[in-house]
Amino acid sequence: MKRSDQQTDEDFREQCRRQMERPLKLRLKYGFYRVYRPVMDDAAWRSFRTMEEYRQWCERELPEYLGYRRAK
């Protein structure tokens, strides 16, 4: 049976309520992870004079599947 958008949203809201009940340490434990991201992780650091320069760099350099490009 296909779930309606409303049911899906209510399920997610229930997840939100449960997560807010959890202690901060658990939110940290399960909320942060590390995986390798090509290009982005290939330098120890980088800096940009403006946020616009950073956005342009993301558009130009990062693989689209990472999701950092501007939404169309």
Add this chain to the structure above:
Amino acid sequence: MNGRREFRPLQAEEIARAFKKERVEYLFIGKSGAILLGYPGMTQDVDVFPARSVKNSKRLLAALGKIGFEIGADLERDILSGKDFVQIKSGPFDLDLIFAPDGIESFAQAKDRAVMEGIFPVANLRDIIASKRASGRQKDKIELPLLESFRIEYEKRNAPTLQSAREKLARKPQK
């Protein structure tokens, strides 16, 4: 970049403690900030919005050095010179220093409306959402409806209803 150190999620606490000890003025923003507030998502970036001043940046550099971030002379110069965005991957976390986040007018306004979640100073959820909306990225477009649903549940537990800095500014009487 190879040879990265072991990742332990609770190292975020080390960052917060070190920043407090060095009296760094900052807020957690972005998805990491939302996660601290109870958003049921995951991220590998810790997004920090520091107040932009040389004094604060020097404190920030001292704190990062103490918790194991490798800060060379070039990186130090860029942090002190007032760049809008600095991304550091030479520490226990991937850390984004965002001195001018999209969609947020000023650090002072954001701080005025921020919340403390344990030891973490976190930007107002509405500011976090406003910033993500303003950035216009693909991954944020997907995440925004979920963040809005979370906001409704969050604000049921955290009255009074919060406004983003942008919303607050828009409601100011015009002179």
